[in-house]
Amino acid sequence: MVPDGRVLDLGTALGEPTLTTLELLERWDEQLSILHSLVADPAGDWRPLAGLMVHAPLEPRQIFQSGANYRQHVIDLGVAQRAPDDRRTVEEARAEIAAIMDKRAAEDLPYVFIGLPASISGPYDDVVLPAWAEKPDWELELAAVISRPAYQVTVEQALDHVAGYTIANDLTDRATVFRRDMPPIGTDWLRSKNAPGFTPLGPWIVPAGSVADPSDLQVTLKLNGKTMQNESTKDMIFGVARIVSYISQTARLLPGDLVLTGSPAGNGIHRGRLLRDGDVMDGSITGLGAQRTRCVAQEAAAVGAPDDPIAVK
Known part of the structure; x- marks a missing residue:
């Protein structure tokens, strides 16, 4: 718990020294009022945040990622990735894609794929750019954290299953999004x-x-x-409730799951400037804090995953 630059060890405060974030989320409904009372208690064992190492706030069970969910972002990508023989002007291409996005918002479904928990790192950790990643790009996103299990819930019920929100930077190597060896297969989100x-x-x-x-x-x-x-998240084609409900029609959402809601316009592929060694990314979302990560080329970093990338707060 971290209000006003102070931290409180919830495990100690709740009398459960080995308490994990996942366990807390599994009992979120019953624990939330207790958390509020702890914040209001000035006599708690509060410590200054300064000088402490901040890890990722949880180790998710599952990660669901919504793609192509910001209207302006999709328009920008569509224009930037036009085929060489596309004879449309930029203005014509933007107008056509915009019309498709408006129709999709009214009639279509969210587009969601699955990520791996092993991709998670802390908000201030270095980001190692793999040697094979030719076009690494940034994608800052609002992420919803699930507390109650959700299966086939309605849009109206969906937000009752969300414990809270956090920030995710869903990095993407643009060069490997589409399979070059077998184009009909489509996207390769794993790589x-x-x-x-x-x-x-x-x-x-x-x-x-x-x-x-x-x-x-x-x-x-x-x-x-x-x-x-x-x-603004106002530019989302599908809101959090719609995405959560859509996922739950097929998969069972569990406490500790992450739902990434897509990235807005302004990515590197559109700007013609991808990530490289030494770059520093500062990401923030209203009311959710800020993260700062430095990019390090794999050749300049220790090979392998970071030690202990996740810890409970």
Whole structure:
């Protein structure tokens, strides 16, 4: 628990020294009021956050990732990735793709794929860029954290299963998104998104009740101090409730699962500037804190996954 730059060891405060974030989420409904009372207690064993190492706020059981979910982002990607023989002007291409996005919002379904928990790293950890990744890109996203199991829930019920929200940077190697050897297979999310540390997470999980409106938050990413992404979640084609409900029609969502809601416009592939050794990414979302990660080429880093990338707070 981290209010006002102070931290409280929840395991000690709750009398359960080995308590994990997952266990807390499994009992979220009964524990939330206790957490609020702990925040209000000035006599608690509070310690300054300064000087402590901040890890990812949880180790998710499952990661569900929504793609192509920001209207402007999809339009930008569609224009940037036009075929060489596409005779449309930029304006014509944007207009056609915009019309498709509007029709999709009214009639279609969210697009969701699955990520791996091993891609999670802390909000201030270095990001190792694999030697094989030719076009690593940033994708800052709002992530929902599941507390109650959810299976075939309605849109109206969906947010009752969300404990809170956090920040995720869903890094992607654009060069491996599509299979070059077998184009009919389509996308290769395993290779393009799941390298160790490719999903910096956190710093905190903010309870849903403390987030006024998840559909009206500003998502901002700066690269070496220059703003690249600065978009509201209002631009989402499908909101959090719609995505959670859609996932639950097929899969059973479990406490501790992450639902990434897609990335807004301003990615490197659109700007013609991909990640490279030494880059520093600063990401923030309204009310959820901020993360800072430095990119390190694999040749300059120790080979292998970071030691102990996840710890319970």
